Amino acid sequence: MHSIAASIMCGDQLNLGQELRKLEEAAVDLLHCDVMDGSFVNNLAMGPYVLEQIKERTSIPLDIHLATEQPSKYIDMFAPLQPKYISFHVEVCEQIEKDIEKIKGYGIEPVLAVNPESPIEMIKPYLSMVPMLLIMTVNPGFAGQRFNHHVLEKLVVLSKLIETMENKPLIEVDGNINVTTVPALIDRGANVFVLGTSALFNHQKGTYEQKVNEIRELFEKRRI
Template sequence: MASYIAASIMCADQLHIADELEKLETANIDLLHCDVMDGNYVNNLAIGPEWLMAVKKATNIPLDIHLATIDPIKYVDMFAHVKPEYISFHVEVCEDVSEVIQRIRSYNIKPAIALNPETSLDTILPYLNEIEMVLMMTVNPGFAGQIFQKNVLVKLRRLRELLKDYAHAPLIEVDGNINETTIGQMSDCLPDVFVLGTSALFHKKDSQTYFERSTRIWSHAKR
């Protein structure tokens, strides 16, 4: 099973983003995880479409946009011109999940569903054949540096078991204090995509390069 590393761009040095992107490319990062926050669904604001378009032009790393917003269709339309690889939206805010999935696909973007730690896995089961990825939050969205919520492991194990019989199973992505320790807790149900932020990749006190850090995490995930 392949494992992929996504770098959480909100954790990078925003004053030196071009340098950060160059380092991430050198580290062979697979995806740039881009949190879009509207100040309503979560109590934070982050990443506008024009800034993200500038990032897109500055790197060859595919973008993985996570909409932590209400009214996801509004934001799908707003960010579609950036042409990310994935757009994920929260099942908690949707009246018509399939409509949002179809809107994302209409732009030739891969749809993904995100769910919070306390949200039942049952809410997304009807849509697993319609999406390309499940983003399982291991912290509540909005801020970096939170404590990994171990209750998510039960959902992760169940989802991995459910997907084993799918001919075209969506990827499983995890986001929220993902590091060597928390990955070790997922050893029996490893996800496909690990979002790395301040606790692993962008750790300013760690003198290792992004390449060394991501390789260390990737190797740990493959055990």
Template structure:
């Protein structure tokens, strides 16, 4: 079953409560919140106060994507702010296994994000402490980038690895996910879809209509 998660970095920050209400009406499955520190990626975005504010508006799970150095220093901060899921990058910490264990021991889901040029081999040693894998289909840091086509093969390879491992690990895709790219992600095994300016936050329709139009892509299944 696929899950849709609007990327709140792309929302109207001045009218966030309005946008959250509209997305709640559209019955999205989770909210994706990007945290950037200007070091691990060349951009700054949201923080724990934003997570806390969103938590006060919804009971829908909050998926916090930490694109920051030494994420282990801030896990408690974001859990206290309201995170239900936290993903970190393999390259951002010296001890990924420890960080994932730390997240899971706090009672929330732990994810690991994989940059486009990063091999999947390191995952062989952390599947037992991983709840979801974020396949970055663009280089992290900025919205509006082009999808990297070779990531379809990466999603497929990851799906095969997870199936062989035998744990219920979900595959999340993040980066230019929309009408042109959803079919390939779906057919190769992705489960969770982070939706930004290519899908939900388009100006040609309301947020509710954009979510509905996106769902139609999945309803067509493998025929898309």
């Protein structure tokens, strides 16, 4: 089964209430929320007060992506919002198992995130501990970057690693996800697709519902 997460950071920040209504009409499955600390990535985004108001105004489950150093600190900061998922980057975490358990202790599902250049071996020891993995197809920090095609090879390796697992973690992909890149990602095992500027929050014709349905049609074609 395939799901769509809308990257709310790419939406109109002065009209978030309107954006949330349109995303609900489009029936997206998750609201992907990028938290950036200006250190792990060279950008700042989405503090707890903003996400608290978003949480109050939508029924779409939150998928919080911590693009931060010191993940443990930010887990404690955002856990009170009770999102469905919190992801953190293995590249900066010195206590991965401990932070996985911390997230679970809050009743939230933990997700491990890796950058395009990071090897799959970094998450291999933890595959059975998490329900989902976030594979970045661009470097986190800014929208509109070019898709890293070499990540497709990583997805092939990852899919082979989890194919024999009883409880297979979902594979979420984020970064220039659109009608051009989705088919190859589906074929390599991706399940959850984060839509941002290139597929959803752009000035191309069509409503959010129409754009989301265009991606869902690709899901259906891949099932045939």
